[in-house]
Amino acid sequence: MKTYEKIYNLVKKIPKGQVSTYGQIGQLLNINPRVVGWALNRLAKYQSKSNGIPWQRVINSKGGISTNRLMNIPLGLQKKLLEREGIRFNKDEKTDLSKYLWGKKQKI
DNA sequence: ATGTTGACGCATG
DNA sequence: CCATGCGCCAACA
DSSP: HHHHHHHHHHHHSSTTBBBEEHHHHHHHSSSSSSHHHHHHHHHHHHHOOOOSGGGEEEOTTTTTTTOOOSSSSSTTHHHHHHTTTOOOTTTBBBHHHHHHHOOOOOOO
8 A cells, every 4th residue: 555545544534623734644654744745745736636535634733734835726725625614723824733633622 | 776856844043 | 933954755757
């Protein structure tokens, strides 16, 4: 099984309303976070069609969006998709990872 | 086989 | 806050 397949399988498990990070995915699979980014980038490159993989739920360790500088992906798309799932962004365009990170318990 | 490419993360200035 | 630098490594060409 290819590494990127493992990554896709894991990303599929991120629950709606929560997010993960490149680092967290990498840690769980014992691979470098860079490879996680590479694998997700591959989706946009080689699979123009929708694929059922919730790629938008993977963000960077700062709680921010990393796709905005890419030509492949429309500006602001990832944020829009996440907001649609209930993720809120502060004025610095960051999410509260202590709240939304996959595996953390929700505060009341 | 060899060089290049990143949706990273962390440390440092 | 911004800018580099570097370790990292699968897949691609």
